[in-house]
Amino acid sequence: MTTPDFVVIDVETACSRVSSICQIGIVGFRDGREVFAYETLLDPCDDFHAMNTRIHGIAAHHVIGQPTFAHVHADIDRHLTGRVTVAHSYFDKGALAAACRVHDRAMIETVWLDSVRVAKRAWPDLPNHKLGGLARYLGITHRHHDALSDARAAGWVIVKAIDHTGLSLADWLAPPRKPQPPPRAAPAGPLKGERIVVVGEARDGAIAQALAAQGGTIMSAVGLTTTMVVVADHLPDARAPRASAEMDKAAAARRAGRAIRIVSARTPGLLDDDAGAIVGG
Known part of the structure; x- marks a missing residue:
């Protein structure tokens, strides 16, 4: 497998407990293109709530015979550990950590990058920076609340933000600079009073x-x-x-x-x- 510049993860959960991961998608990107994709349904070992099923369409009968998080932890660790991992908001980071605790598995050691924060800096004039709206604005093919499609779309947000701004992945990982005060108006000039x-x-x-x-x-x-x-x-x-x-x-x-x-x-x-x-x- 080609070593990616960054990987993207998205999870869907069965209920209000963020540890209840029932689907996971991971996509790797290198040099502005997708280089691998990994997706699986999971038995969350937890209840399915009707509201969650309405959102992503996954119900208890869909995960019969599917692996648990504990079974795929090694695969997730192999894809993420030591790399830059993108998630659209930090919900997925929290869900991954919670699942590791519940299933008594080691925490995944990775460097996290929030694609929401990236999008807000790259396209500040958009009314919101939800993944669906960004996908429409940027022309990204996307099926919302499918873990693999969401991960892929968030990865393309990063690729397009790098292209749009000229900032590298390392630049996006650096802490954002503190807002500077606006420049002081000159005492005279054709725009005085504006x-x-x-x-x-x-x-x-x-x-x-x-x-x-x-x-x-x-x-x-x-x-x-x-x-x-x-x-x-x-x-x-x-x-x-x-x-x-x-x-x-x-x-x-x-x-x-x-x-x-x-x-x-x-x-x-x-x-x-x-x-x-x-x-x-």
């Missing part, structure tokens, strides 16, 4: 710095005094981040008659000395 929210980039990013250098005051969110929303230039146009909460707030304010301009960072003159030539979006 109160600006930048959508699609950190408020201390290059676009915000360029706007502040021209006198604009950078705000963290659209508020009553906001006069302009600037859409980062990696988005195709001002309509692209329709789901963005800040764009939605700005659009609602415009409908209410407030004078908020929504412009692309690509607007000619916006990020240079001719910024006074901007026209409202």
Whole structure:
């Protein structure tokens, strides 16, 4: 088996006890492609609750004769130990640890990476970062609440985040940097008096710095005094981040008659000395 850069795990549980794993899926990725997949149903040695079965479709009769977690622990350990393991939220990490305790097996020693955290940094303007919504947005084939499909989709989220941001797997594993204050507005300039929210980039990013250098005051969110929303230039146009909460707030304010301009960072003159030539979006 090709040694993966990272593996992804997803589990489904039979009831409210997180140790009650009834399906597990693991997918390995290397160089931006899938290199192995492992999936099995498990007898959770626990009750099946109707709500859980409604979610994933697995019932008690589906796991008759299937292995228990104790039986597959060695396989899971072989796939995960000593590697980077991705999970979409840390539910799967907690479930794996709980199952190890209940079945009296050694804890899996791996380095965990939360693909929810990755997605929030890579695509901050999405309304939420649930796996189903991310799969639709990124064009990933996905069948929700199937452990193998969920693991595969979360792996592709990581691959696409690396491609989208240019950050390596090591970068994503590093602790996120503390938010920096927005750049201070220059005392004069063509944007003096403008109160600006930048959508699609950190408020201390290059676009915000360029706007502040021209006198604009950078705000963290659209508020009553906001006069302009600037859409980062990696988005195709001002309509692209329709789901963005800040764009939605700005659009609602415009409908209410407030004078908020929504412009692309690509607007000619916006990020240079001719910024006074901007026209409202």
